Amino acid sequence: MTRAYNFSAGPATLPESVLLQAQAEMLDWHGAGASIVELSHRGPEFIQVAEEAEADLRTLMAIPDDYAVLFLQGGATGQQALIPLNFAAPGQKADYVLTGHWGKTAIKQAKPYVDVNIAASGEGEGFRGIPARADWQLSADAAYVHITANETIHGVEFRDTPEVGDVPLVADFSSSIVSEPLDVSKYGVIYAGAQKNLGPVGISVVIIRRDLLERAGQPRADIFTYASHLAKESMLNTPPTWNWYLAGLVFKWMIAQGGVAEFAQRNARKSALLYGVIDGSGGFYRNEVAAAVRSRMNVPFFLHEEALNKPFLDEAKAAGLISLKGHRALGGMRASIYNAMPEEGVQALAGFMREFQQRHG
């Protein structure tokens, strides 16, 4: 069996050693006589898995004690609705900085509950940059300011945490969490669907400054209440145990590899290599995102002729490089190069891109 280098944006490639460990533990987890997914989430085996995963994520991200960590069913889109429900009064203003497709989704999910103010938007420039902080029109009385830390489709990434004063900063880190060291204390809420950098699809991580949990928010069911999930340690109902377990294995793998500081260096090298090939191709390949905010996780690029898209994808696949087709909203190609994508995979892609240009240029 040969595993391809998989550039999928999510669900995304997982570390091979994690998959092998999960395979080895599949039938009998640590002598329990059953797989971890066959055991009660309230039993000692899974409690151990859950507690270790939280402790390891806290270590990886240096999460301060005054932040709660939740592991919740489902994806980031659900959090985009829960955030206004939990942290804003009905119809209260909330500021959104729109830098791509996922920011639009966040706004769509929030609109039934809050008065959305688009404080700044990169849409006029085709989402090729991030509006300068000085140009943001923030509301004085906003419940929070929402940003998308990394736009997975448009390949635009905040390189610094924007200063927003006393209003809590809420950030969708779905596609860049644990890609580099982060000062968690600058955020009110950090949320992420796991299926890019943390593990499998089906579970989200939500990191919340504890004082925000005291906000009344809006009328909602208990199951949509972050404070209730925290009170039950993310086991208000049956949690996605398999996903939580796999994410925990990814956290242990990351720690063993040297933690987020090490991954930040690898990610800088990997992304620089691909942008170098694109920028050095004389227009054969192009990426139009402003260099200062190019994503280090998702590298969208276009070939100079659309007719080359199919041969590019076919030949890449034959070379063991898969899932390079760009998102349908943008077209072209996209290489997602999360933590679990080894440097050799990116080197193989860079080599393939140069050869493809020689053959077709």
Ligand SMILES: Cc1ncc(COP(=O)(O)O)c(C=O)c1O
């Ligand atoms: C940045 C970002 N936010 C939100 C989402 C939506 O996540 P989900 O499909 O888990 O709801 C995605 C999915 O790709 C994403 O990349």
